[in-house]
Amino acid sequence: MLLEVENLTKKFGGLIAVDDVFLEIRKETITGLIGPNGSGKTTLLNCINGFYVPENGTIRYKDKLIQGMKPHQIANAGIGRTFQVPRIFKRMTIIENLMAPVLDSELPDSSLREKALEYLERVNMAELKDSLGDELSGGQQKLLEYVRLLMFDPDMVLLDEPFSGVHPVLKSMFHNEILRLREMGKTFILVSHDLVSVYTLSEEIIVLDLGKVIARGKPEDIKYDDRVIEAYLGR
Amino acid sequence: MIDYVAKGRMLIIWVVLVAAIVYLGAVPFLPVSSAFIFYMMFWITMASSFNIIYGFTGYLPFGYVAFYGLGTYVTAVFWSRLGFPIPAAILIAGGAGVLLSLIFAPTLRLRGIYFAIVNFSCAMALRILIANLPEKWAGGSFGITLSAAYKPRFSYYCMFILMIVTIFIVWKLSISRLGIALRCIRDDYEAAEAMGIDVSMCRLKAWMLAALIPSIAGGIEAWHTAIIDPDTSFSMMITTKSIVYAMFGGLGTITGPIVGAVFMYILDDLIWARFPILNLMVLGIFIVALVLFFPRGIVGSITRWKPTLRAVLA
Known part of the structure; x- marks a missing residue:
């Protein structure tokens, strides 16, 4: 297993946001994490990448305990993430944004910039390299966050709502890129309200409701699971 | 062509820089304060x-x-x-x-x-x-x-x-x-x-x-x-002047605090000379106006208006 989460609990005062969650993520897979609003999906991602320290439970990545480690240590261990709303560095140029995840690299700046330019060319943004982050459109910011992830090159990627507010053409590109990267050995946890995308891309889906795992299984099973339908639509 | 423009700009910056250093180095021997x-x-x-x-x-x-x-x-x-x-x-x-x-x-x-x-x-x-x-x-x-x-x-x-x-x-x-x-x-x-x-x-x-x-x-x-x-x-x-001078020039840039400190220090001095009693109030009005019209500071506003200058000024 690449990632193992056992008995994970995260509380905010009296609210139990993640309640005794158990996860096992195999290498080179795409795992969908779905659930209604407030079900604890993003909180779970925040626990995995170290933004939140859970009250209980363990998180193992490559057989090493990572809960309690600082977010940058977890990132450097190989877990990258994106955010619901793209969190690019808005007062920095696009090239500087792409340098951010490789500041510890032993490669010289010139090579890193070349690599960044190559990635930008792939998404037709090379001419914007000297623009500031806040000069980009919403879609371009999503693309920049994605390219930044490519520069970071983590083994495991936590994708938080990558398809929200995204044009269908861009969405299709993201689908292809996720599948391509999975083929290259990357592992994904995909949080999304876009159920069609999650069903299409994921090998396994985990459903959260009120912080608890209420179902897990293959997409074709989850689609027709009564507990999932009830969680989304109510009785 | 673009290369020549960029090189020309860098040359201007270097000339200004060297001239400023030579002038500042000579000040104690010149008839200036x-x-x-x-x-x-x-x-x-x-x-x-x-x-x-x-x-x-x-x-x-x-x-x-x-x-x-x-x-x-x-x-x-x-x-x-x-x-x-x-x-x-x-x-x-x-x-x-x-x-x-x-x-x-x-x-x-x-x-x-x-x-x-x-x-x-x-x-x-x-x-x-x-x-x-x-x-x-x-x-x-x-x-x-x-x-x-x-x-x-x-x-x-x-x-x-x-x-x-x-x-x-x-x-x-x-x-x-x-x-x-x-x-x-x-x-x-x-x-x-x-x-x-x-x-x-x-x-x-x-x-x-x-x-x-x-x-x-x-x-x-x-x-x-x-x-x-x-x-x-x-x-x-x-503290106040350090903040105001840096903000006025443009925070997060190299030249911003220099431009801000030079401009605001001269302005401050002129206001002191002309309004010895109300100087702080007049300076305050200037600062409010500058923040309203140049929220990114002088250099920040210039580079936003002309992004090609970012490499030279920021």
Whole structure:
């Protein structure tokens, strides 16, 4: 297993946001994490990448305990993430944004910039390299966050709502890129309200409701699971 | 063609830079007020070093005066009470500033207005502490005179060197990986952490650097004026002017604090001369207008209007 989460609990005062969650993520897979609003999906991602320290439970990545480690240590261990709303560095140029995840690299700046330019060319943004982050459109910011992830090159990627507010053409590109990267050995946890995308891309889906795992299984099973339908639509 | 334009711009910058350095180096021998130029260089230094912690890293230290004030006192005490030569006392002041930054370092866990308020409180506490030290050490409310060490030409050149070194540090920082990390922290520290940036370590480095420079500047200024006391050494105007000058020029840029300090210092001086009673009010009106019309500062506004100048000015 690449990632193992056992008995994970995260509380905010009296609210139990993640309640005794158990996860096992195999290498080179795409795992969908779905659930209604407030079900604890993003909180779970925040626990995995170290933004939140859970009250209980363990998180193992490559057989090493990572809960309690600082977010940058977890990132450097190989877990990258994106955010619901793209969190690019808005007062920095696009090239500087792409340098951010490789500041510890032993490669010289010139090579890193070349690599960044190559990635930008792939998404037709090379001419914007000297623009500031806040000069980009919403879609371009999503693309920049994605390219930044490519520069970071983590083994495991936590994708938080990558398809929200995204044009269908861009969405299709993201689908292809996720599948391509999975083929290259990357592992994904995909949080999304876009159920069609999650069903299409994921090998396994985990459903959260009120912080608890209420179902897990293959997409074709989850689609027709009564507990999932009830969680989304109510009785 | 584009290359020629860029090279032409860089050439202009270099010519201006060399001319400015030659002029500033010759000031003590020219029929101009070297005190006026000394303080202009002092404010360029203060605004530029303030830029490291606020412009680059996003932490607003309202108590920034603490480092300057400590620098003035450490220099004065080590020279007058312990018999150290002035240059050594100034260097010790720099070390004391860095030490103080480490003592204040836990406050960096706070952000925004909370950090600003706590930092301001720390500076006020330091002021009270120094003002209440035994008179034979810190001079009490009368302060300490350094008239026997008064050598305005030497102190002028010390400030000249400090200013150049400060600008060089800011320039190196802006093109370094640490500089990129600091600006990531400024824009979104959680996203920076998620990218593997050690936020605590990077901001501590910036904080120590931003403390070192005003502490040394305080020591040199104490030597230049030859007298210090708690009220002037810990005056909030030191923090306020550092903020205003850096903001007016353009935070997070290399040239911004320089442009801001030169322009605002001259403006401040003109207002003092024409409105000796209402000077602070008139200056305040100017500042409000400037923030309203140039929220990114002069350099920030220019580079936004003409992004191709970013490589040269920012």
